[in-house]
Amino acid sequence: MPTDEKMLGVILTGGKASRLKPLSNFFTKSQIPLLNRPLIAYAIDLLAGATIDEIAIVTSPNDQETELIAKDYRPDLKISTHVQAMPMGSGDALAACGSILKNRPVVVVAVDTILEESSPLINQLTDQIHTFITGGWDAWLPLHETDRPSQMGIVEVSASEQIISIEEKPDVPKSNLALVGIWMLTHEVVERICLNPEVSSRGEIEISGMLETLHRENASVGGRVWNGAWLDTGTLSALLKTQKILLRGNQSLIDPSAEINDSTIQDNVVVGPNCQLTNVDLKNALVAPGTVLQNIRGHDVVISPDGQLTSVI
Secondary structure, rough: OOOOOOOOEEEEOOOOHHOOOHHHHHOHHHHHHHHOHHHHHHHHHHHHOOOOOOOEEEOOOOOOOHHHHHHHHHOOEEEEEEEOOOOOHHHHHOOOOHHOOOOOEEEEEEEOOEEOOOOOOOHHHHHHHHHHHHHOOOOOEEEEEOHHHHHHEEEEEEEOOOOEEEEEEOOOOOOOOOEEOOOHHHHHHHHHHHHHHOOOOOOOOOOHHHHHHHHHOOOOOOEEEEOOOOEEEEEEEEHHHHHHHOOOOOOOOEEOOOOOEEEEEEEEEEEEOEEEEEEEEEEEEEEEEEEEEEEEEEEEEEEEOOOOOOOOO
């Protein structure tokens, strides 16, 4: 792959986020709040931190806000949005970007992929992109250990960073190295996904399915373990755990616009913008923007804008 091709970042925001209900009744997946920032902000920062200054965001047809949020958050970047008409998989979502993909390598990121560096002095995504570009790989996959290999896309990797096998949700996993929701693809692979896609048994076009085919065809697919945290935001319980990690020992995070009276705010509590709390006791809780609460005790809960408390235990 020529090194002078302009790398494009692509963020996939589709999915119903059904495991995040009732929050997802009020927010699309890209707008789910984490430390009072939408998930899309973390994906944008991940790409921008690797000096990618052009990002295509794939949204669902009913998502009218993600584009405005993204462009307002990083006006210094060139951001475009593209609609995936039907939820037909990650490959179909990538193809929805259309002509902007022509002759360009891409770094595709799932919007709920949250990665932390092991050291502030390094940028692993930059390093892995450099390896992908200079090493002549057809595809490159950041990896992370998982304790749930039967629920993930799992790979084996050699000492030379060559992928030996790729398997989606294997019954008998060959390793505990999982795909983290980031795919680096040459423009040739992107073109194949767009023009000659693999259709799964579920009728969806998945990037992972194409990678399995490329691997069988002896394409050059590499990967490297991410040395740092891979944080989960796929469920309400995981969201609170990730919130606690990102607070880094701080007791709570309260938006300056929130009004709190006669209340006790304990460990791992995030209160969103424009909330009004009176006589509440909160611990290990996320309070969504705009929530009005009175006279409640909320421990180990996620609270949606309508005031509904959902236990995470």
